[in-house]
Amino acid sequence: MKLELSFIHTVLTIVALSTVPVVMCLASRAGEQERKITVKRSELPATIERAIAKAVSGGQVVKIEKEVEGEDPGQYDVVMSSGEKLYEVEISPEGEVIEVKEVAADDDDDPDGAQARKWTDSFYLDERTFSAAGGNRFFSLEPGHQLVLESEDEKVVITVLDQTRMIGRVETRVIEEREEKDGELAEVSRNFFAICKKHGDVFYFGEEVDDYKDGKIVGHGGAWRADEADSKAGIIMPGTILLGARHYQEISPKAMDRAEIVADDVTMKTPAGTFENCIRVEETSGLDPDEKCYKTYAPGVGLIQDEDLLLVRYGCEWSSGEPDVNSIPVLMETPSIPSSLFWLDSNVPVIACPGPAVPSGVSGSLPLTVRLRTLRR
Known part of the structure; x- marks a missing residue:
């Protein structure tokens, strides 16, 4: 009819x-914009003081800011020093240490930033509660959400499946990626993600990989799980976007991808449309120092650019x-x-x-x- x-x-x-x-x-x-205010040490609640003492043992507080508008109102961002090192500490309004990361100090004798900057790899996973549903501004876990990206000779289809997988004690959402090269299937991966309910960070718990040649499976390169020995989940997309933030996405002997947010006001034109207020991420590998690529994410959509691949359509499958x-x-x-x-x-x-x-x-x-x-x- x-x-x-x-x-x-x-x-x-x-x-x-x-x-x-x-x-x-x-x-x-x-359109909500982030706004912070500087807070005096004497004005801190006791719960925040205890969190600071726990975050960096013996550290000295350099600066304290409190977010009053944005995605995480009430969150404290504390800069601390210990010896010759500087740390950025994120603390929830309830006094929970969300993240501690070492940052490069501003040094007139080191104008080019030659001092090595550290990558966050401690996420206090045992203190977090996860969900396999939802998502944050730049990463969706809703079943059916699909992205299709293409270049001259490659095509990638990313689909959030109506499936979950237990990785250790965490129920994760399965997201399938199908990669084609010159019209031939090259790889199918099933990736496992879950979101931190309180802070909106989307964590990556591993992937199963099937490599194809002439229509047949020939390998499983890059496969890993966070519940394997010497492995743990990393962050694929933070709930709060901080320019210059660096974190591991994968933490495993077989996979050590990491990401740095290098821009947060990108406008990008793709075959699927023009997107504003995007973030650009530089990805590198802890296993291969020569490996580097750039990706762009649009709010409410997700990945819209991966090197030469551009978004051609998106929606529900x-x-x-x-x-x-x-x-x-x-x-x-x-x-x-x-x-x-x-x-x-x-x-x-x-x-x-x-x-x-x-x-x-x-x-x-x-x-x-x-x-x-x-x-x-």
């Missing part, structure tokens, strides 16, 4: 009016082809910012994600649409 255009117009009008508060709220959050148009309770124009919106219609949960296609059975075209699918529990 086909939907009449008049019915579509009515539905679009109703939905557009009913979702204005939601879209305005999301847009407001997307249907689990079994295009849905029957009769099962779609709502069709609306995409909001002005990339997002996922939820409705409850006739006691049936549905998820709306940005997508490039108009469902079959609907005549005409819309500038942008939202594709819906029923959530499977």
Whole structure:
């Protein structure tokens, strides 16, 4: 049965009016800017004092700032010195040490920053509570979310699967990456991620890898798991973006990828559109000093550039082809910012994600649409 255009117009009008508060709220959050104030040592709560003493043994406080606006209001950022080293310490409003990282000191005798800068590899995992659902501003764990990136001779399809995997005691979300070179399947990896509920950091718990040649599996290069000996999870995407922050993404004898946030105000044009307020990440390897690449992430979308690969489309992947148009309770124009919106219609949960296609059975075209699918529990 086909939907009449008049019915579509009515539905679009109703939905557009009913979702204005939601879209305005999301847009407001997307534009939220971080603001910090300097705090005196004498003004610190006792819980924060104890956290400082725990973070860097014998360290001296150089500077204390408190975030009053942004993604983590109430968080304390403390600069401490110990000997000739400087450390940046992040402390939650409740007095929990989130992260300690060594940073290069400003030194007039070292204008080029020759002093080696350290990479954060301690994340206090035992003190965190994780979830396999959700995501942060630059990384989604919502099942169905899909990114397609292409270059002249390569194609990568990244899909958040409706699957989880236990890595140690943590339930992780499975994200599949399918890589093609010159039209031939080259690699399929199943990557395991979970998000810290309190702070929004998305952690990387490992991957299974199948390398292909002529349609056959020929190896498993780069595979690792955080519950293996001498391995632990790293951060793939922090919940709070700090320019210059450096952290390990993978911590394993077989994989030591690490990342530094080198820009936080990037505008990038791709075949899928132009994206603003993006971050650029420089990735290197602790195993191969010559390995280096750059990636760009857009808010509300995720990865939009990986070296020569550029985003060509993104949205939700249907689990079994295009849905029957009769099962779609709502069709609306995409909001002005990339997002996922939820409705409850006739006691049936549905998820709306940005997508490039108009469902079959609907005549005409819309500038942008939202594709819906029923959530499977």
